[in-house]
Amino acid sequence: MERYSPQDIESKWQKKWEEGKVYKTEADASRPKYYALEMFPYPSGNLHMGHVRNYAIGDVMARYKTMEGFNVLHPMGFDSFGMPAENAAIKHGVKPADWTYSNIENMEKQQKKLGLSYDWDREVKTCDPSYYKWTQWLFELFYKRGLAYKKKASVNWCDTCGTVLANEQVIDGKCWRCDHEVHKKDLSQWFLKITDYADVLLKDLDKLKGWPERVKTMQDNWIGRSEGLEFNLEAPELDTSIAAYTTRPDTVYGITFLALA
Structure with missing residues (x-):
């Protein structure tokens, strides 16, 4: 029985796939379309088995749909812009661009060694100006149409990471990334309506x-x-009224006090 040697067999066929652009997707109106997309990884280090599990499942779906006759678009990219990349660069004492692009290069090699069926001609790097110029364009469009506005609001803040956290990123009062205490902070920030x-x-x-x-x-x-209404409660001692919102206006007459955070 011939012995299976992945170092020889895998590298041989992966080279042929890459040279022949086997997974390149062209427009083909004669076949039904299928879009297979997995999450883009943060290029903050190496791929781990959690990535492999996710991308292997996506690759199985893409290949299965190809075998069913679909014209499958299966791209890959890197979520490489923002605080995670910046903090990793600070931690390692290198420029964010150098750190990010070197990790992207390494992750690309790892993914290609896995033999994943990506169309690498459609690769996206969110830290590249050719990509984020469109997010800037979209923001400007939102702003001009009154959908982007600025106001002050209380947020979850991590002093160590120097960034805002979503509620889901605060675990038992601590940052999901660095495990340091999270506290509330008032910040002037942008919102989308x-x-x-x-x-x-x-x-x-x-x-x-x-x-x-x-x-x-x-x-x-x-x-x-939610459906409700806003009403005012008088505060004579402060010589003002305080706006409150409720989904049950029929219970307003039972109010005994209003607590402000």
Whole structure:
């Protein structure tokens, strides 16, 4: 029986796949389309087995759909812009660009050694100006249309990472990344006015077939749409009135006090 030697066999065929651009996707109106996309990794180090599990499953789906006759678009990219890359560079005493691009190069080699069926001609690097110029363009468009606005708000703040954290990133009062204490901080920051789209966002959750209900519930809560009204409570000692919101205006007459954080 011939012995399987991955060092020889895998490298041989992976080289042929790359040279022949076997996984390159061209427009083909004669076949149904299928878009296979896994999460883009943070280039903050090496790929680990958690990445392998995720990308192997995505690769199986992409190959299966190809075998079914679909014209499969299966790209890869790197979520390489922002605080994680910056903090890693500070920690290692190198420039963020040098640290990020060297990690991207290493991760590309790892993914190619796994034999994943990506169309590398469509690779995306979010730290590249050719990519983020479009996010800047979108933000400017939102701003001009009144959908981006600035206001002061209380946020979860990690002093060690120097960044804002979502509620899901605070675990038992500590930062999910560095495990340091998180505290509330008032910051002037930008917001996107998703309230204008709350109804359609909620309605379209029904289109997410196969998504776990707990994830859809999290999205529902994040959108946070509710029916109610805003009313004022007088505070004579402060010579002002305080606005309050309720979804149950019929219970207002039972109010005995208002507590402000």
